[in-house]
Amino acid sequence: MLPVAVLVSGSGSNLQALLDASRTDPEFGARIVVVISDRPGVAALGRSADAGVPCAVIPWGDFDDRQEFSIAVCDAAQRHGAEALLLAGFMRILSPAAIDRFPNRIINIHPALLPAFPGAHAVPAALAHGVKVSGVTVHFVDAEVDHGPIIAQRAVAVEPGDTEEMLHARIQREEHRLFPQVVKAFAAGRLRVEGRRVIWGES
Ligand code: GRF
Numbered sequence: 001m002l003p004v005a006v007l008v009s010g011s012g013s014n015l016q017a018l019l020d021a022s023r024t025d026p027e028f029g030a031r032i033v034v035v036i037s038d039r040p041g042v043a044a045l046g047r048s049a050d051a052g053v054p055c056a057v058i059p060w061g062d063f064d065d066r067q068e069f070s071i072a073v074c075d076a077a078q079r080h081g082a083e084a085l086l087l088a089g090f091m092r093i094l095s096p097a098a099i100d101r102f103p104n105r106i107i108n109i110h111p112a113l114l115p116a117f118p119g120a121h122a123v124p125a126a127l128a129h130g131v132k133v134s135g136v137t138v139h140f141v142d143a144e145v146d147h148g149p150i151i152a153q154r155a156v157a158v159e160p161g162d163t164e165e166m167l168h169a170r171i172q173r174e175e176h177r178l179f180p181q182v183v184k185a186f187a188a189g190r191l192r193v194e195g196r197r198v199i200w201g202e203s
Contacts, residue, residue: 001031002187005082007073007090008037012044013172014088014109014179019051021180028180029187034080036073038092054080060092070098086183087141091120096143104149104193106141107186109179111171113137113153118146123168132158134167136174138182140193151182151191151198 006015015035021028035048035055048055056076063069073094077085078101087108099106112122114137119125126134135155142148154174158167185191190201 002029002083003033003081004030004084004086004183004187005034005036005077005080006032006048006086006088008035008042008044008088009039009091010042010044010089012042012047012089014175015044016047017176017180018086018088018183019047019053021184023051025180025184028184030084030183033082034077036076038069038073038090044089056080066093067095067097070095074098074101084186085141086179088179093145094141099141099143104140107151107182108139108141108146108148109175110137110139110146111168111175113155114139114146114150123171124164127158127162127164127167134158134171136171136178138178140198149193149196149198151186152178154178 006018008015018032022030022032032053035053037045037057038060040057040059045055058072058076060069084105085102110122112126113135117125133155135153137150138152139150140148156171156174188203190203192199192201
């Protein structure tokens with residue numbers, strides 16, 4: 001079992017999908033050893049408590065800079081034995097030194113088809129741009145924002161009359177399917193990184 005930390009900032013619906021997969025799929029291969037939030041009181045923390053998974057709150061505002069915050073996050077993850085970090089709606093950027101502590105072992109989920117619409121407002125940005133297709137990207141994290149090697153993507157059609165909420169809800173349905181699939185493949189050692197390309201091996 002690969003011990004993983006899940007990093008959250010909000011509602012935690014992707015965390016829930018991962019918790020559900022670890023409970024229902026005997027082949028999932030990853031064990032969530034801690035949930036780490038940069039904000040107190042978010043719904044994701046209730047989900048981890050309901051699942052009996054330890055959580056840690058590391059408030060962003062308690063630190064002087066990104067580097068100190070990132071070190072505290074990595075230290076907490078490693079104290080719980082995590083060997084990889086899953087960013088599930090985590091709204092902070094980790095420092096390069098932190099990323100170096102988990103090389104190709106930090107995975108992020110993003111609600112757009114990267115490299116289009118990186119950043120915190122991907123869904124409204126895609127709508128405002130008038131794209132007909134958006135979607136989900138799961139990728140390894142590198143030192144640039146929403147930039148590392150792409151592991152998997154799913155397209156989601158933009159429908160006429162879509163609001164941000166409607167489109168995001170359909171994107172999230174795909175997220176909840178895709179993120180556990182990627183984590184399962186990662187835990188099984190099926191993902192190999194060659195430069196910017198991620199090669200999926202046999203299961
Ligand atoms: C997701 O849409 C994810 O792609 C983005 O933030 C959102 C988090 O949602 N990074 P949740 O907290 O998992 O419900």
